[in-house]
Amino acid sequence: MKKVLFILIFVAVSLGMAAQSLVYTPALKSPANDATDQMPDVVLSWYAVTGSLTLQYQLQMDTSMSFNSPLLLDITQTLITGYQTSNLLFNTTYYWRVRAIDGATSPWSEMWNFTIFNTVVLFKPTNNANNQESNVNLEWRTKVGPTDISGLTYFNYQADTSMNFNSPLLVQGMVAGDVFKGTTQWLRFGAQYYWRVQAGHSTDAGDWSEPFSFNVLDAVTLSSPNNNSVNQVLDVLLKWKAIGGILSYEFEIASDENFNTLVFIGETNKVEVNAEFLMFGNDYWWRVRSRHQHDTTGWSEPRKFTSINTVLLKSPSNEQLNVPLTPIMMWTIQTGITGYQLQIATDMGFTDIFYDVKPDLLDSETKVTRKMAYNTVYYWRMRSFSDGGALADTTNWSDPWKFTTISPAGIEDPQVATLRIYPNPANGKAFIKVTAKEAAEAQCIVVDLLGQTVLEQAFTLNMGENTQVLNLDNLRKGIYMVRLTIHGETVNQKLVVD
Numbered sequence: 001m002k003k004v005l006f007i008l009i010f011v012a013v014s015l016g017m018a019a020q021s022l023v024y025t026p027a028l029k030s031p032a033n034d035a036t037d038q039m040p041d042v043v044l045s046w047y048a049v050t051g052s053l054t055l056q057y058q059l060q061m062d063t064s065m066s067f068n069s070p071l072l073l074d075i076t077q078t079l080i081t082g083y084q085t086s087n088l089l090f091n092t093t094y095y096w097r098v099r100a101i102d103g104a105t106s107p108w109s110e111m112w113n114f115t116i117f118n119t120v121v122l123f124k125p126t127n128n129a130n131n132q133e134s135n136v137n138l139e140w141r142t143k144v145g146p147t148d149i150s151g152l153t154y155f156n157y158q159a160d161t162s163m164n165f166n167s168p169l170l171v172q173g174m175v176a177g178d179v180f181k182g183t184t185q186w187l188r189f190g191a192q193y194y195w196r197v198q199a200g201h202s203t204d205a206g207d208w209s210e211p212f213s214f215n216v217l218d219a220v221t222l223s224s225p226n227n228n229s230v231n232q233v234l235d236v237l238l239k240w241k242a243i244g245g246i247l248s249y250e251f252e253i254a255s256d257e258n259f260n261t262l263v264f265i266g267e268t269n270k271v272e273v274n275a276e277f278l279m280f281g282n283d284y285w286w287r288v289r290s291r292h293q294h295d296t297t298g299w300s301e302p303r304k305f306t307s308i309n310t311v312l313l314k315s316p317s318n319e320q321l322n323v324p325l326t327p328i329m330m331w332t333i334q335t336g337i338t339g340y341q342l343q344i345a346t347d348m349g350f351t352d353i354f355y356d357v358k359p360d361l362l363d364s365e366t367k368v369t370r371k372m373a374y375n376t377v378y379y380w381r382m383r384s385f386s387d388g389g390a391l392a393d394t395t396n397w398s399d400p401w402k403f404t405t406i407s408p409a410g411i412e413d414p415q416v417a418t419l420r421i422y423p424n425p426a427n428g429k430a431f432i433k434v435t436a437k438e439a440a441e442a443q444c445i446v447v448d449l450l451g452q453t454v455l456e457q458a459f460t461l462n463m464g465e466n467t468q469v470l471n472l473d474n475l476r477k478g479i480y481m482v483r484l485t486i487h488g489e490t491v492n493q494k495l496v497v498d
Contacts (some may be wrong), residue, residue: 022105024049026057026081026098033112037144040089040116041151044096045082046109051102053434058105059083061096065111076101086151090199090206091118117144118206120197123180125214132214132294134189135245138182140209152177153201159184159193163211177201185245189297192220220249220288220300227303234279234307234386235336237325238286239272240300242320246290246432253278253286257302278336280386281309282397310398311340311382315365318401325405326487329380333364337384342366344380348400354378358464367438369487376409417442417461417491419484425496432468434484436461443485446470446495448478461486472497 029045031038044059047441057080075083088094093115100106121141125132138157142149154177160170168190171184187193194211223239225232238251240257246269252276253264263284264277278284279461287302316323329342344355359366372378379400386393417436423431432444439462445452447454459468470482480495 016305018189023051023100023102023104025106028096028098028109028110028112029081031112031114033110033114035114037147038088038114039116039144039147039149040204041084041086042114043082043084043114046098048079048081049100049106051100053079055079055100055102057081057098057100057195058440059096059098061085063089063092063094065095066477067095067097072275087201087203088116088151089204091115092116094380117147117199120144120149120199120206121199122209122212125195125212127212127214129212129214131217132187133184133244134187134295135185136187136214136216136217138184138195142179142180149177149180149199152199154199155179155182156198156200157182157195157210157471158197159195159382159407161188161191161193163194165196167193186292186294187216189216189295191216217243217297219298220290222286222288222300222303225303225305227305228340229305231308231312232305233335233337235274235276236278236305236307237272237274238288238362240288242271243290245292247292249290251286251288252299253284255282255284257285257304259285259287259302274336276336278307279393280307280384282307290303308334309395311384311395313380313382313398313401316380316403318399318403320403322406323378323403324376326364326368326370326489327372327403328367328458330365331382333362334384336388337358337361337379338436339385340382341385342380342382344368344372344378346376346378348379348402350379350400360385371487371489372405374405378403378405417484417486419482419493421482421493421495424494426472427498428494429472430470431481432470432482432484434459434461434466434468436463436466436486444470445470445483445485446475446480447483448480454480459484 007484026046026049029043029047037187050384056076056078058076060067062069063071092111095111095113097111098109115296121144123141125136133174138159155175158165158170158172160167169188173182175182192213192215194213196208196211198208199206221241223241248267248269250258250267251273252262255261255263264275282303283306285302287299289297289299314332315330316327339361340359342357342359343350346352346354355368355370379402381400382398383395383397416432420433421430442459442461444457444459445453447453475497477497482493482495484491
């Protein structure tokens with residue numbers, strides 16, 4: 001009986017020791033077997049196996065399936081189930097396997113393989129792109145397939161007019177491995193360029209990408225005014241689209257479409273210029289070209305415009321009725337001129353001139369200061385002047401517009417000012433509060449009930465509210481009429497002196 005018990009205890013201990021020496025084989029996780037386009041710093045990972053706190057994993061990675069080449073990586077690490085590689089060779093297939101060590105050693109895992117990517121994918125300019133700027137940015141993708149690019153030290157990029165990238169115009173540069181853009185400078189206008197990119201790190205470089213091509217623009221694009229525009233002011237603003245990397249723009253304005261007779265030429269680093277030396281009512285052609293340190297574009301397609309030869313009237317409109325007796329005349333403002341002339345007449349031939357004035361250069365309206373007759377037909381016209389061309393110049397008179405003033409029974413002509421007197425009744429002095437629609441000289445008189453002037457005073461009014469003082473010391477008690485006259489219009493207010 002004792003012999004049987006001893007045998008059972010021995011078997012149990014033996015089985016326990018055998019169980020303790022069993023180590024499971026790790027299963028590989030990622031990258032997947034036969035994975036392609038992996039990064040040079042790809043992370044290898046596997047599933048953990050059960051074991052003690054001293055459990056170790058041995059990883060082998062090599063370009064040889066026999067794991068015996070000079071590039072063999074053989075490392076052992078405790079409990080960690082992943083390893084980040086670095087500086088793996090481009091376009092190279094690697095084989096890898098893992099086993100566990102915990103007193104005993106497991107068999108090797110299944111052998112998997114992956115391949116490192118070789119070339120980047122170009123992005124912008126797209127292949128065969130046209131009208132690129134001379135300082136075009138070259139951009140490439142941040143991914144290879146679905147995988148983010150990592151583990152690189154640098155990118156090389158090249159742009160050249162030769163597909164072999166060996167001409168004297170070769171442009172090349174290097175950027176960091178986390179920068180996906182390269183710059184160019186002063187490419188030749190109108191030329192076709194090819195470009196490519198290469199990825200690399202401290203150990204290896206990938207192949208150059210398949211080149212893309214693009215064409216550099218060869219002309220400036222004009223913006224405004226539009227072709228065949230009319231009624232352009234003498235200092236019309238000429239505008240065109242900006243081009244990156246440009247040193248300056250050269251412009252020409254001519255009086256003929258072949259640009260044999262140049263009127264205004266110049267150079268600017270802006271994308272607009274005001275015309276000079278134009279004459280009224282002429283046709284002009286204009287064009288622009290650009291340049292940088294090494295090249296000049298061709299001229300843009302020329303555009304034509306016609307300068308204004310009149311003043312465009314706005315108000316009172318033609319045939320307008322019930323116009324106030326001192327109307328505000330309005331027109332479309334012009335620039336690049338030296339002045340306007342406005343005439344109002346009672347006949348279309350303007351032989352009987354009622355009003356002739358030269359409004360302020362910067363104004364687009366003016367108030368008539370001479371009162372017109374009720375229910376009367378008037379005609380008005382304007383012209384402008386310039387000395388900016390070869391000679392002093394004047395537009396044609398605008399076509400006359402006709403308007404009719406209000407009738408006495410119609411709408412009252414709005415007053416140029418309002419008048420209020422306080423205190424009223426007053427003794428010794430009174431205050432006159434005048435709200436004027438414009439700055440003006442005013443004449444104030446005080447008359448008695450017999451119509452005799454007993455006090456007269458001149459005021460200088462500002463636009464808006466004004467307060468003036470009337471001295472009443474020499475006036476007897478009674479009722480008076482205060483009359484304020486501005487531009488021929490009179491405003492009346494009763495005053496009581498006590």
